[in-house]
Amino acid sequence: MSVADVRTVFDVLYGAYGPQHWWPATTDFEVMAGAVLTQNTAWRNVERALANLRAVGALEPAALMALEPAHLAERIRPAGYYNIKVTRLRNLTAALLDDGGVEGWRSWSTAALRQRLLGIKGVGEETADSILLYVYHRPVFVVDAYTRRIFARLELLRGDETYRQVAAVFEHALPADTALFNEYHALLVRLGSECCRPRPRCSLCPVCVMCPTGRAQAGGSAER
């Protein structure tokens, strides 16, 4: 995938959708909780879980830790995998509190903070990078299932690249601009959740103009 490919896809998406104003959460801790809750889960279900936590004042680190695990599980049930996510949320929150809360991590270098996050059981590369980008405004590219699916469908990724290989492509092709990385990821989520599904249902979408699968589905007459 070339630098031009990376930039062209962004231009097409931005032209079609405009700015997305993301991440869809209000406080820094809510972003962290959402990053765990959205693991392999549709965001609409995460919103229900976040609303449940907000309703009992648990969208704050100490309050979340004070909640009985069984009660926490009940709150986050709509997001699925609730038994696993209770542990993951508590692991992340405990580490956060150990290091002085949300502000405690702000002075850490990006590399050090990524290592710290990846050392927390239940925090993988995507979750760690989401926190780095959306909470700590570090210029890291978040690679998610949508990113892989969209670029594989555009035949710009093979599909077997590692997380860091894919991230490196974007980080080298784009200026280290947090706002740009934020916008690009948001646009890919918008496209991925509306159109570029595992079984394509779209007839046409902003990237189907370039997308072999989309063109084929549309009968080879992709127009917008």
Added chain:
DNA sequence: TACCAGGAGAAAA
């Protein structure tokens, strides 16, 4: 009814 969703870790091969 069956399939899928913005992962991650453990177990098996």
Added chain:
DNA sequence: TTTTCTCATGGT
């Protein structure tokens, strides 16, 4: 080291 399995609710 790589692949497969497991975790689970809610929408289409």
